[in-house]
Amino acid sequence: MKKKQRIVFVLVSCSVLLFSFIAVNREKQNTDFSLLTTQNVFEAGSAIQLSFLAKNNTTASLWVQSSYGSIVLDANVKNDTITFALPHFYAKKAGKISWVLTNDATTIQKGTFEIIPKDDIRLENYLGPRSMPAGDGHYTMMVTIPTDLYDNPKPDGTPATIKWQFLDDIRTETLPTKDFISWKRIYSPEKAGKVLTSVACLGMETKETETDVYPTIPVNFKIDYSRNHAFADGNQTTTLTSSIIKDKFGNTVGDGTAVTYVVTTSKNTILKTFGSTVGGIAMAEILSPELAETYTVKAYINGMAESNTINISYKAIQPVIEYEFSEDKRTITVGTIKSFMNQIAPDGTTVTLQVYHDDKLVDTLSEYTRKGVATFKLSEEEYKAAAYYFTITAYESTITTEKIHYASKQ
Template sequence: MRRVRSGPLLALLLPPMLALGLATDTGAGARASAGPLHSERTALAVDAPASAEAGRVLTVAVSGAGNGSTVRLIAIGSLGQIVLTATATADTARFHLPVAFTRTAGSVTLVATSAGFVAHGTTELLAGTAVGPVQAVVGARSIVADGADASMVVTIPVDVWGNAVAEGSPVQFFRQNPDGTQGTSQTTMTHLLAFANLLSGTRAGRGTVWVSVGTVSGPAVSLDEVAGPPEPFTLEPVEPLLAGRAMADGQTLVPVRTSVLRDRFGNVEPDGTQVTVEWSGAEGPARATAVTIAGVAQISVQAPSTPGDLQITGFCRGVASAGALVLPFSAAVGDFPVTADLRPAAVNVTVGPVTGYGGSLVPDGTPVSVSVTDETGPAGSRSGGLVNGTADVVVPSRKLVGRVTVTVSVLGAQTEKTLR
């Protein structure tokens, strides 16, 4: 118990002070108001424990007040202050600070007054033992499985009243790694919390982390370790293309897929990893995106309308495919008939029927381009679309001079017709 009394000079100072009708307090040295004093009263003293567990009734005794005297006690703590009064019996007044006031850890300052006398005391309220569940907070929740990335786990174990347990209390962290191994580490409470660093491994997958304090613990929290950027990968058509059978018909979709995307430790890229596929050919560049499933991304490339090679590359998280995939596309149609008639200020051209190499008519809407030239140069052009394999196209022209040539293009194949 801590007792706070007046200083040792009181015995020397008391006779002159009594002669002047004055009194002084004990520990604080505060001066009381003038007036007569009872001869049996001595200086006040606050008897309180130096420390106590938070959330328990705290008993405080104030001695030095005369029998029957009223004593006032002011207690100031983390939750504010309370004022209690009691009547001294056998020179002592006793006070009981309720749990509602003592449930929060921290310092409690005690100030007792009686008939002009003042005394002080202090009690430190300490947190009790930890109660479960002890919650682990992990962040970041996803790290790269490259042996260098890291996360952190933080915990604030509390007692039944929500007070962080005492400084220096041991805290143990447990970790289940994606490869099935387990690890533990121990630290102590510092500044109301405990923490530990979580270094990544090289095996991708889901791990768990949990905390134990004394005999209580808490639920496991997940920590994902994911693959890093992939190593260079390859592209290939889903169905091998036979030479001369990839047609530049402007409509066929050619599915292309990547090899399995893995990082340098062999971890497969997680589902949903974005892959960008770019290609270029006679009709210019184009691109599209796809996402991986089981480490593989697949995308469909539309066949060009012009024969030639398509150069296809892929990119994922800044990594390019090892080499470009080259897809050759040949003309989708062979020779087709064309008839043309000269009219005033126009040329009437009939195209078709146009068939593919398999003998079937090309799809409706396939574009047709018609141009007219004479001995002086270009005279006019017009485009149309095939219906049932044929098209009638009227090409407006200036006055034609000499020999006239009509050129018709369908899916990269050309037929010329000479007039006059």
């Protein structure tokens, strides 16, 4: 038993001596190095070095860490001094730097220093959106970021002056940076135009940027019409014209705003024509009918605005209808058709021929005039009956021919 106790005592004593030796050796290593560099704040981009007094010419490595990353630097040894130079790319980034001096994987010393932005100024500014409707709380936002040559943000509290102009109104506001930025909401005026903006900071000025202010949703408007005459000749056009279309703030809507004119006939047939605004006015045209008619017209800007309702009436034309048959009675020539001033009707005027047999309507044919004349041909294969009579209609006039007899093929 006593022998075992003696053995344990010897082992414990050896362990204590060993740990004491290691501790003394580590303390000796720590005292082999002392930091010579007293500066702990550096400007970005400058040459940054940490120097240590190294007794016994001992080698070491320096582990450096920042938000930019971690690197291990080897020493440059000269006499009893070892120096660690921070790479230039690493020295350009501002922030807090932590370092650890190691020797054979043993930590010898620790410390920190700071890199601050370089003493010059660059301005990054962002504006958006670049267009907005007038009024109603719409706004664009100017954001500015003061930085140095190496893109390091300036410290919080750096004064940035935001300027904006609309017409005769010029305003400025100085806003200290917070979280590295300054920003300002610039609300839309009630008039359409351009808002110009710029930023100044520490003697640096940006170029101007601009935001377009465009009219907001159009309001209801009026329409009217003009024409050369009121006759239903199927040739002349009627021009539909809107008033100057504006938004609720009195801004004229932008060129190219689409306006749809909806025309309803007396038989409830729907016609449409379209116009685009120029200077706020939208114009469109409709062709006059060939029969007496009253059109009801209303205009719309899809989903936004509408016009008043107008009525457009057209007068009937009642020409004298002349016609003649060919020798075999198979060709009918109608005309010359005259219009409201007894002038030749425009080319393309519709002439309708209705064919009757035994008082029953057999067929309806339509042709267009050329130089006031329309021609109808009746083939023997299609019209085989022994006798027909016809009605001829042009504009509002209709006449009925005598019964025409044909040699029967039956």
